[in-house]
Amino acid sequence: MKTIALPLVAGTVLAFAGLAGAMAPAALAYDGTHCKASGNCWEPKPGFPEKIAGSKYDPKHDPKELAKQGTSMKAAEERNKLRADNFKKTGKWVYDVSKIQ
Amino acid sequence: MKKVVGTSMLMSASCMAIAVALQLGVASSAHANDKLIELSKSKDNWVMPGRNYDSNNYSEDTQINTDNVKQLKHAWSFSTGQLHGHEGAPLVVDGIMYVHTSFPNKTFALDLNDPGHILWQHSPKQDPAARSVACCDLVNRGLAYWPGDGKIPALIIKTQLDGHLVALNAKTGEEYWKVENADIKVGQTETQAPYVVKDIAIVGSSGAELGVRGYTTAYNIKTGEMLWRKYATGPDNEVGIGDDFNSANPHYGQKGLGTATWEGDAWKIGGGTNWGWYAYDPAVNLIYYGSGNPAPWNETMRPGDNKWTMTIMARDADTGQLKFGYQKTPHDEWDFAGVNVMMLSEQKDKDGKARKLLTHPDRNGIVYTLDRENGDLISANKLDDTVNVFKTVDLKTGLPVRDPEYGTRMDHKATEVCPSAMGYHNQGHDSYDPTKQLFFMGINHICMDWEPFMLPYRAGQFFVGATLWMYPGPKGDRQNYLGLGQIKAYNAITGEYKWQHMERFSVWGGTLATAGNLVFYGTLDGFIKARNSDTGELLWKHKLPSGVIGYPMTYEHNGVQYIAIMSGVGGWPGVGLVFDLQDPTAGLGAVGAFKNLQNYTQMGGSVEVFSLDGKNPYDDVNVGEYSKG
Numbered sequence: 001m002k003t004i005a006l007p008l009v010a011g012t013v014l015a016f017a018g019l020a021g022a023m024a025p026a027a028l029a030y031d032g033t034h035c036k037a038s039g040n041c042w043e044p045k046p047g048f049p050e051k052i053a054g055s056k057y058d059p060k061h062d063p064k065e066l067a068k069q070g071t072s073m074k075a076a077e078e079r080n081k082l083r084a085d086n087f088k089k090t091g092k093w094v095y096d097v098s099k100i101q
Numbered sequence: 102m103k104k105v106v107g108t109s110m111l112m113s114a115s116c117m118a119i120a121v122a123l124q125l126g127v128a129s130s131a132h133a134n135d136k137l138i139e140l141s142k143s144k145d146n147w148v149m150p151g152r153n154y155d156s157n158n159y160s161e162d163t164q165i166n167t168d169n170v171k172q173l174k175h176a177w178s179f180s181t182g183q184l185h186g187h188e189g190a191p192l193v194v195d196g197i198m199y200v201h202t203s204f205p206n207k208t209f210a211l212d213l214n215d216p217g218h219i220l221w222q223h224s225p226k227q228d229p230a231a232r233s234v235a236c237c238d239l240v241n242r243g244l245a246y247w248p249g250d251g252k253i254p255a256l257i258i259k260t261q262l263d264g265h266l267v268a269l270n271a272k273t274g275e276e277y278w279k280v281e282n283a284d285i286k287v288g289q290t291e292t293q294a295p296y297v298v299k300d301i302a303i304v305g306s307s308g309a310e311l312g313v314r315g316y317t318t319a320y321n322i323k324t325g326e327m328l329w330r331k332y333a334t335g336p337d338n339e340v341g342i343g344d345d346f347n348s349a350n351p352h353y354g355q356k357g358l359g360t361a362t363w364e365g366d367a368w369k370i371g372g373g374t375n376w377g378w379y380a381y382d383p384a385v386n387l388i389y390y391g392s393g394n395p396a397p398w399n400e401t402m403r404p405g406d407n408k409w410t411m412t413i414m415a416r417d418a419d420t421g422q423l424k425f426g427y428q429k430t431p432h433d434e435w436d437f438a439g440v441n442v443m444m445l446s447e448q449k450d451k452d453g454k455a456r457k458l459l460t461h462p463d464r465n466g467i468v469y470t471l472d473r474e475n476g477d478l479i480s481a482n483k484l485d486d487t488v489n490v491f492k493t494v495d496l497k498t499g500l501p502v503r504d505p506e507y508g509t510r511m512d513h514k515a516t517e518v519c520p521s522a523m524g525y526h527n528q529g530h531d532s533y534d535p536t537k538q539l540f541f542m543g544i545n546h547i548c549m550d551w552e553p554f555m556l557p558y559r560a561g562q563f564f565v566g567a568t569l570w571m572y573p574g575p576k577g578d579r580q581n582y583l584g585l586g587q588i589k590a591y592n593a594i595t596g597e598y599k600w601q602h603m604e605r606f607s608v609w610g611g612t613l614a615t616a617g618n619l620v621f622y623g624t625l626d627g628f629i630k631a632r633n634s635d636t637g638e639l640l641w642k643h644k645l646p647s648g649v650i651g652y653p654m655t656y657e658h659n660g661v662q663y664i665a666i667m668s669g670v671g672g673w674p675g676v677g678l679v680f681d682l683q684d685p686t687a688g689l690g691a692v693g694a695f696k697n698l699q700n701y702t703q704m705g706g707s708v709e710v711f712s713l714d715g716k717n718p719y720d721d722v723n724v725g726e727y728s729k730g
Contacts, residue, residue: 029505032431033495039354040362041500042406042432045510051364052404057511059402061558066369068560069287069314076281077327083280084326093278093325 134299134383136248140194144657147193148246150294151530152654155445156380158532159614160655164662165713166617170631170641174715176663177216178646181706183207185679186650186671188528188610189243189294191708193656193665194255194271199246200708201294203671204232204239204262210274213658214718215725216710221274223259223267231263231285234561235292236310237673237689238680240650242376242528243294245302246271247322253277256322258302260291266304268322278325282306287560288313296379298388298418301328305375305390309438310689312396312564315373315410319421329421333373333392333409335359340409341416341423349475353427353499354408362406362431370558371403372396373410377440378530382457385474387415387424389445389459393438398522399553399566401511406431411439413461413471425476427499430465434509435490435551436522436567436689437465442611444533444540448594450479460593462531462542464524467494467501470593482596484525484544485587487575490518509567514552521549521571522690523673529611530652532620534634539599541620541634543608544587546574547694569690576603582697588612588622590637600637606698607674611652613664621664623649625674626701629666629709645709648675648702661716669706670698679704 035041049055079097086100087093094100140146141153144162152158165173181187185203192199193213197220200209205227210220232239239262247268249255255271264283267276282304283289288311296303302320306313315333320326331341340359347353360368373392380389392414395407411430416423430437444460459473466488470479481494490508491501509515519525529543550570558564577584586604591597606625613621620634625648631641648670655664671679677692678699685693710717718724 030508031503031505033498033500033502035500037354038352039358039408039428039431040406042362042404044404045505045508048401048510050404052402053365057401057555059555059557061366061370063366065558065560066366069284069289069369072284072287073316076284077330080280080325080327083278084321084324087278088324088326093276095279 137297140248144662145193146195147190147654147656149192149297150189150243150378151380151442154381154383156378156442157444157446157535158530158612158652159534161616162655162657162662163615163617164657165615165619165664167619167633167640169713170617170619172713173631173641173643173664173711175643176710176712176715176717177719178710179209179211179216179708181207181209181669181708183669183706184704185239185669185706186675187667187669187706188240188651188672190652190654190667191665192244192246194246196658198708199244199257201241201244201259202706203241203669204235206241206259206261208244208257208259208269208274216718217725223269223274225261225267227261227263228285231290234285234288234308234311235262235290236307238671238676240292240672242292245295245297247297247300247302253323258295258297258322260293260295260304262290262292264289264291266291266295266302266320268302268325280320280325282318283308285561288562293376294378296388297322298381301418303379303388307374307376309372309374309393309396310563310565311561312370312372312558313374314369314371315375315392317375317390317416317421331416331421333375333412334363334368334371341421343422346423347425347476349477350425350427350499353425353476358406358408362408364404367403370396370564371407371410375440377528378442380443380445380459381418382445382473386418387473388418389413389415389443389473391439391441391443391461393440394433394436397556397564397566398436399511399555400432400434400509401553402555402566407433411437413439413443413459413469415473415476427471427476427478429463429467429469430501435465435518437463437520437524439463441526441528442530444531445473446533446535448538451594458593460533460540462526464520464526465501466490466520466525468542468591468593480593480596484542485546485574487519488525490520509551509553511553511555514550516550517548518551519548519574520545521547521694522569523547523571523607527607527609527673529609532612532614534614536616537634538592538594539634540591540593541612541614542589542591543611543622544589545585545607545609546577546587546603547571547585547607548574549690565689568686570686571690571694573694582694585694588632590634602637606695609650609672609674613653613655615655621653623651623653623666625649625670625698627668627670629653629711643711646707647705648698650675661712664711666709667706668709670702670704674698
């Protein structure tokens with residue numbers, strides 16, 4: 001039989017929480033069945049924060065990096081629209097948008 | 102004379118004539134559906150992945166059957182010239198076989214009267230940098246076919262790893278249109294087989310391992326114009342969620358969750374890409390597919406249920422709006438990307454009620470069956486009794502009941518987690534025999550240890566955050582790293598497995614079922630096998646040049662039934678072999694699990710074709726001979 005490695009003892013959890021900063025009340029064991037609302041059932045694991053911002057697990061995402069996908073896709077959509085519009089107009093598919101009048 | 106068509110060859114003069122037709126009437130009243138459905142009914146054709154809109158990889162052909170399958174012999178083969186993994190299967194339409202390849206994503210058209218003659222080939226010139234952002238080898242899963250409308254010629258729709266979606270004239274191979282659907286600079290790639298519904302080409306993307314926010318896009322096949330694009334995460338209007346979303350099952354969740362179940366802006370890099378298979382029900386005009394894993398794999402970095410990653414999606418084909426979405430693995434902790442095959446069937450449920458169903462063997466070790474009209478969960482059973490991440494799935498709530506012992510988290514190495522990140526089922530396209538009510542599933546039998554680590558997000562760079570060690574599941578041979586797969590016959594209503602057998606390696610590519618009472622599949626160590634679909638008895642096998650990660654298909658030509666399969670090891674399980682990697686944690690953990698694969702097979706892409714007694718066009722020795730003029 002395997003032993004459970006999670007810090008299940010409440011005292012351990014509280015001590016861990018104290019070290020790590022502001023922690024939400026930790027679930028004894030996250031099994032995914034205790035829902036705040038329909039479709040919203042996540043709980044922090046014992047010893048882990050409800051919010052990671054400001055915690056040692058904060059990934060500190062760079063907003064500029066997070067914006068890059070959206071920027072790229074918007075630009076590609078605009079180029080594709082130019083190509084499709086030109087195709088409907090001329091019957092010729094021109095990939096290089098700089099050559100589209 | 103064969104035609105070699107490169108990307109630089111754009112539109113021919115004939116397109117001017119087409120332009121007139123376009124200007125006169127872009128919208129034709131006739132959709133491709135009827136013609137595609139008609140074509141798919143013929144034993145001569147295999148017009149889409151899955152063979153038909155039910156995506157059941159089932160053929161009614163009985164010419165090859167349990168009585169004579171031992172007479173199956175090699176008929177002919179075709180080398181694709183590409184070494185990396187070949188997933189998916191070729192298409193056959195009106196006597197022509199269309200063959201795709203791994204990067205650089207060549208496409209070949211072969212005349213089945215003389216398959217040694219390449220009618221045309223499309224050889225795109227791609228940015229080689231695409232290879233560096235491919236997750237798991239350089240695979241591609243196949244092609245789509247649009248039958249034409251009398252004004253516009255039949256088209257082959259293909260994806261390129263560098264992010265392009267391309268339409269080719271099916272008769273000439275010339276590019277008809279080419280759009281940018283993904284940007285490798287931000288980690289997006291294309292490996293998926295596109296899907297044709299009506300006059301729409303539908304395609305997803307890959308890249309969740311690089312933090313790509315998943316999206317699905319529809320293009321007007323006639324014009325290349327984007328019709329809609331919907332995301333897996335984010336605001337409701339971008340996901341395609343309206344007032345009636347999940348109206349039959351509000352407990353699955355409804356509005357606002359694409360942002361509310363993420364912390365901050367994490368949904369912008371939250372994964373949920375779809376690169377697997379589609380199915381379509383014309384009666385309700387819904388397409389079905391699964392969104393993939395949230396990013397990064399390190400669960401501690403993304404608190405929340407991470408909707409709507411890991412979700413069985415049912416979208417209106419015309420608008421992209423979601424009718425329902427059922428998230429199988431809320432807050433994924435194991436990379437159980439939910440993109441696997443969706444197979445449609447009509448069966449009676451346990452109460453005897455006739456239902457239109459969708460069955461989906463998921464990576465998370467559960468095979469789900471839903472009412473495909475409203476999303477009701479009908480059954481959810483373990484793909485193997487060794488699944489331990491979940492204790493069960495509550496059919497009333499739809500929630501999996503996790504076993505916290507096998508959860509993952511920072512500052513902890515989880516061990517003996519089953520399934521592994523590869524799932525007990527991955528991208529293989531399985532089959533369903535409606536006469537037996539059996540699904541034939543190729544299974545991975547792999548478990549893992551998992552240790553997360555923190556990392557920053559940088560667009561276009563890998564964003565995983567976990568180290569994995571994979572090894573055979575409890576029923577395999579852990580001393581020798583064998584016993585990594587299974588083949589099973591499953592009844593979705595009773596939840597019972599009629600038969601099952603272990604395999605040396607994963608049955609990665611999927612299965613083909615036929616009315617000849619047979620199920621065919623390929624193995625990573627390079628066999629194509631046939632089993633009695635009633636009993637599972639192994640009846641026939643043939644050693645192929647390389648291992649298989651695609652699925653078999655069948656067609657008739659001039660009255661002869663053929664079985665075809667792509668040979669060409671690679672993909673995620675073959676990544677150690679193809680890139681000569683040694684570190685067991687490399688290849689996202691695959692290298693260790695499949696370290697013995699190299700002792701059974703080597704690289705090399707080809708199409709291998711079989712028939713009874715090896716009958717083939719060259720039985721007439723004059724076929725294919727040179728003659729002047």
